[in-house]
Amino acid sequence: MSDLEATLSRHGLRVTAPRAQLYELLRRSGRHLGMTELLERLPQVGRATLYRNLELFERLGLVRRVGPERYAACAPGHRHLLACSACGLVVEFEACAAQEVAHSVAAESGFVITGHTFELTGLCPRCQKDPS
Structure with a gap:
């Protein structure tokens, strides 16, 4: 299913x-x-x-x-994304700065964290060259 x-x-x-x-x-x-x-x-x-x-x-x-x-x-688990706000390109990256925050928030709130999405937005190299 x-x-x-x-x-x-x-x-x-x-x-x-x-x-x-x-x-x-x-x-x-x-x-x-x-x-x-x-x-x-x-x-x-x-x-x-x-x-x-x-x-x-x-x-x-x-x-x-x-x-x-x-x-x-949305994908299950956790994802780390760079998203271009001009063309919509999405690139996944491995570094997980959010994992430590998720553990801390879980400990403080009592939540069981089952996943997270960490997304940075900006302009990809192509859109930086041609901002139109």
């Missing part, structure tokens, strides 16, 4: 074709996609359906929003 199927099933929801297509596109893209890109890549799915399902996925922890209209699939 996929992450999408398991999560939707836990909430009494079903996997529809638009939901599966949207989630798969975000999961495989390797970058944050904006609404324009989503509409171009999923022309069979209407704008309202995309917005509704993105909101649902975000609420269920399947997708995260970056900025006003860029989205990426």
